[in-house]
Amino acid sequence: MQRDLVSSEMHGSLRVRVPAKINLSLAVGPPRPDGFHNLATVFQALSLYDTVTLRDRADGAGVRLTISGSQANQVPVDEKNLAWQAAELAAEQTTSKPDLDIDIEKGIPVAGGMAGGSADAAAVLLGCSALWDIDEDLAPLAAQLGSDVPFALVGGTAVGQGRGEQVASAMTRGKFHWVLALSDGELATPKVYAEIDRLRGDQPVLEPVIAEDVVRAVRTGDATALGAALTNDLQPAALSLMPALAALLELGPEHGALGSIISGSGPTCAFLVSDEEAALELTVALSASGLCRTVRQASAPVPGATVVSRDTPI
Numbered sequence: 001m002q003r004d005l006v007s008s009e010m011h012g013s014l015r016v017r018v019p020a021k022i023n024l025s026l027a028v029g030p031p032r033p034d035g036f037h038n039l040a041t042v043f044q045a046l047s048l049y050d051t052v053t054l055r056d057r058a059d060g061a062g063v064r065l066t067i068s069g070s071q072a073n074q075v076p077v078d079e080k081n082l083a084w085q086a087a088e089l090a091a092e093q094t095t096s097k098p099d100l101d102i103d104i105e106k107g108i109p110v111a112g113g114m115a116g117g118s119a120d121a122a123a124v125l126l127g128c129s130a131l132w133d134i135d136e137d138l139a140p141l142a143a144q145l146g147s148d149v150p151f152a153l154v155g156g157t158a159v160g161q162g163r164g165e166q167v168a169s170a171m172t173r174g175k176f177h178w179v180l181a182l183s184d185g186e187l188a189t190p191k192v193y194a195e196i197d198r199l200r201g202d203q204p205v206l207e208p209v210i211a212e213d214v215v216r217a218v219r220t221g222d223a224t225a226l227g228a229a230l231t232n233d234l235q236p237a238a239l240s241l242m243p244a245l246a247a248l249l250e251l252g253p254e255h256g257a258l259g260s261i262i263s264g265s266g267p268t269c270a271f272l273v274s275d276e277e278a279a280l281e282l283t284v285a286l287s288a289s290g291l292c293r294t295v296r297q298a299s300a301p302v303p304g305a306t307v308v309s310r311d312t313p314i
């Protein structure tokens, strides 16, 4: 709470690295009165990162946001960006207004269903708390910003409940290898949730439960079992809105993937493979297919948002 001490002569800066996520399982309940859906999910953080640099600005200068990297031009650089809102929320925990440069280098696919915007918000929360000596618990602030923001703080592998914001770390063994196929076009998360409700119609929908086979597979490091257990209730809705993804998913088993799944609300398709060699083979096949824009490889789990460098004046 000592932010009042930060004057224009005492500017600090720091850099935070934050990972992308996928949902290894995602069970979606019926719509709640507040419009959200209860979830039971297993998140995993992957080695695709955004790097967020924060620099204090002179008193009264306000927030300035710049974005670089692939598809940066699709990301808003004003208060619509969750990272900007995170800076405002962090400043509310102090007595000052936010005077901050936020520079985001995108390594997480933009609008891909890998929670890149939520990751940036988590990075700003963590960074501001370090820069401004905020000693609040960040998890409730993160939850206020979005359902996926708390997980980006925690990383690793975790069980998520509520609307996704109640996160508990899960035990894991070993390293999992992923191939991600990124598509052109966007699947807006609210539209995908609306589509699952539409597809379900009047069918009774049970409260979601955690996929125990997924939890067991990550705990024992069994990639074959995990591949068979991957599940996403949003997948039929994403496929209904973007049917071309079906052909892309089918390439996985044809080229050695242990499992294929749409990541979150899509449109990124995630393929679990046994090792780096298998990742390379599948990458070549997906790239040659012409069915996706680009292909990336990642390993998991990795830690959540982390301060990687800091430059604080004395």
Ligand code: C5P
Residues within 6 Å of the ligand: 035, 036, 037, 038, 039, 145, 146, 147, 148, 162, 163, 164, 189, 190, 191, 193
């Ligand atoms: O929390 P977040 O801002 O990421 O949610 C974006 C939208 O996704 C919500 O407005 C809602 O339409 C949908 N959503 C949902 N149930 C959840 C999470 C998100 O219906 N558990």
